[in-house]
Amino acid sequence: MTSLYATLAVILxxxxxxxxxxxxxxxxxxxxxxLMLNAANLLFVAFSAHWGILDGQMAxxxxxxxxxxxxxxxxxxxxxxxxxxRSTSVDNEIVLKG
Amino acid sequence: xxxxxxxxxxxxAVIFLIxxxxxxxxxxxxxxxxxxxxxxxCLALVMVSxxxxxxxxxxxxxxxxxxxxxxxxVLMLFLFVIMLVGVSSQDTLGETLKGHRVAVAIAGVGVLxxxxxxxxxxxxxxxxxxxQVNSDDGGNVQGLASLIFSHYVIAFEAxxxxxxxxxxxxxxxxxxxxxxxKAGQVERAAQRLEAYITSGENPAPRPNSGVFAxxxxxxxxxxxxxxxxxxxxxxxxxxxxxxxxSPEALWAPxxxxxxxxxxxxxxxxxxxxxxxxxxxxxxxxxxxxxTPPELTGPDxxxxxxxxxxxxxxxxxxxxxxxxxxxxxxxxxxxxQTAQADEPEAPSTSEPDETTRPTQPTDVxQTAQADEPEALSSTEPDETTRPKPPTDVxQAAKPDEPTQPELPVQxxxxxxxxxxxxxxxxxxxxxxxxxxPHD
Numbered sequence: 001m002t003s004l005y006a007t008l009a010v011i012l013x014x015x016x017x018x019x020x021x022x023x024x025x026x027x028x029x030x031x032x033x034x035l036m037l038n039a040a041n042l043l044f045v046a047f048s049a050h051w052g053i054l055d056g057q058m059a060x061x062x063x064x065x066x067x068x069x070x071x072x073x074x075x076x077x078x079x080x081x082x083x084x085x086r087s088t089s090v091d092n093e094i095v096l097k098g
Numbered sequence: 099x100x101x102x103x104x105x106x107x108x109x110x111a112v113i114f115l116i117x118x119x120x121x122x123x124x125x126x127x128x129x130x131x132x133x134x135x136x137x138x139x140c141l142a143l144v145m146v147s148x149x150x151x152x153x154x155x156x157x158x159x160x161x162x163x164x165x166x167x168x169x170x171x172v173l174m175l176f177l178f179v180i181m182l183v184g185v186s187s188q189d190t191l192g193e194t195l196k197g198h199r200v201a202v203a204i205a206g207v208g209v210l211x212x213x214x215x216x217x218x219x220x221x222x223x224x225x226x227x228x229x230q231v232n233s234d235d236g237g238n239v240q241g242l243a244s245l246i247f248s249h250y251v252i253a254f255e256a257x258x259x260x261x262x263x264x265x266x267x268x269x270x271x272x273x274x275x276x277x278x279x280k281a282g283q284v285e286r287a288a289q290r291l292e293a294y295i296t297s298g299e300n301p302a303p304r305p306n307s308g309v310f311a312x313x314x315x316x317x318x319x320x321x322x323x324x325x326x327x328x329x330x331x332x333x334x335x336x337x338x339x340x341x342x343x344s345p346e347a348l349w350a351p352x353x354x355x356x357x358x359x360x361x362x363x364x365x366x367x368x369x370x371x372x373x374x375x376x377x378x379x380x381x382x383x384x385x386x387x388x389t390p391p392e393l394t395g396p397d398x399x400x401x402x403x404x405x406x407x408x409x410x411x412x413x414x415x416x417x418x419x420x421x422x423x424x425x426x427x428x429x430x431x432x433x434q435t436a437q438a439d440e441p442e443a444p445s446t447s448e449p450d451e452t453t454r455p456t457q458p459t460d461v462x463q464t465a466q467a468d469e470p471e472a473l474s475s476t477e478p479d480e481t482t483r484p485k486p487p488t489d490v491x492q493a494a495k496p497d498e499p500t501q502p503e504l505p506v507q508x509x510x511x512x513x514x515x516x517x518x519x520x521x522x523x524x525x526x527x528x529x530x531x532x533x534p535h536d
Binding site for chain 1: 111114118121122125126128129134137138141144145148151152155156157159160163164167168171172175176179180182183194198199202203205206207209210213214217218220221223225226227228230231232238241242245246249250253257260261263264265267268271272274
């Protein structure tokens with residue numbers, strides 16, 4: 001049973017990775033990151049159940065907290081950039097180049 | 099919840115399969131949909147499905163947190179920002195890097211294989227399940243609490259600092275600061291001139307919307323001298339939504355009036371003159387001397403043949419034409435009405451009016467000389483009617499060629515001035531332009 005959960009987590013993570021690489025809207029890229037974090041969480045919880053210890057759930061909980069903080073920061077950055085450049089496409093962010 | 103937190107059984111397996119299919123479909127939708135709002139909703143589907151799976155894995159606390167924090171807070175924040183920065187923002191189609199998608203597909207499959215192998219390494223032995231652990235402290239939440247406040251207390255405190263920092267950072271980052279210096283009047287004037295030099299864009303303000311007697315809505319376009327509609331005179335939003343009125347539609351009332359005039363013949367004109375006399379008395383206060391000769395019927399039929407005259411006859415057919423009644427009696431009156439109706443009529447015409455009331459005789463001369471701005475060809479005729487009409491017309495016509503040029507120089511920018519300009523040369527347009535005033 002754990003292998004099923006792990007397979008699902010791996011598939012979700014891969015889809016998230018593909019989306020992260022292929023999409024160019026910063027918001028969608030950000031959502032793909034969230035998807036990958038969720039896949040990792042699923043793996044944490046699955047292994048927590050597999051080994052019978054709660055530390056995996058604890059880790060998933062911390063991942064959620066960090067993800068919430070990260071979303072707040074990331075979205076405010078996206079808002080700031082879109083305000084300055086009228087676009088959320090990462091193709092346009094060449095000005096960030098050094 | 100209690101049912102779901104039981105060790106993996108057939109019910110849990112079925113729920114897992116359903117949720118697995120839903121979450122994978124949601125993940126694919128998240129990547130595939132072009133609109134970010136759809137992507138966000140797909141992500142919500144994934145998160146809720148994962149929450150149910152958490153419940154099946156004996157993690158009711160994470161089940162709740164996943165829905166409350168992730169789906170409820172984080173994802174709604176996503177949607178909020180999507181609405182804020184523009185729902186319409188879509189990904190550009192096509193790949194900007196050559197071979198990008200192929201490389202991404204290879205990377206995705208590679209990561210999938212690698213992760214599968216890596217995770218498979220960690221799965222051995224018989225699954226224990228969390229039932230025992232959950233019951234040790236009296237429940238899943240209690241077990242997590244004992245962990246947080248003992249083993250993970252430092253990380254927990256750090257989390258508090260992290261959240262505070264994130265909140266402050268979000269406020270600092272999202273605070274609306276002026277990214278670029280705000281353009282003042284000088285800068286904008288320079289920009290307009292720059293655009294004029296580079297692209298030939300007209301630096302003057304855009305023309306007003308058309309103001310006609312029957313149409314003066316903001317969506318009514320102004321007419322250009324060539325008879326077409328000025329797209330600049332209407333807001334683009336309105337033009338897109340409502341569409342620009344066709345010039346034919348704007349001209350139609352004028353043509354109707356002309357037709358009615360032709361069909362009516364001389365009879366109604368006399369009646370119309372009488373009506374005008376009644377209506378216009380209040381406005382006639384300036385010079386009463388002129389009214390008697392104008393009101394006489396015989397003059398007007400004769401004038402009708404003249405090019406400028408047609409509008410006057412039009413009045414009887416249409417009660418809605420207040421200016422025309424005024425015209426015959428007072429030379430100065432027509433100009434005033436013209437000014438009132440048409441913003442373009444330059445201020446130069448006003449001095450004429452001021453002079454007219456005082457000296458009727460001079461009025462005609464001034465009208466001939468100065469009338470370019472107002473509807474010149476028609477009005478001179480009307481104004482001069484009381485006096486020898488033929489002389490007046492002859493005198494006015496030589497002036498006309500020069501007249502159109504004056505407004506051109508002074509009012510270049512406006513499209514709306516153009517209709518006036520073209521009136522003198524072409525006689526139909528003149529009445530056509532007045533038609534709006536009807």
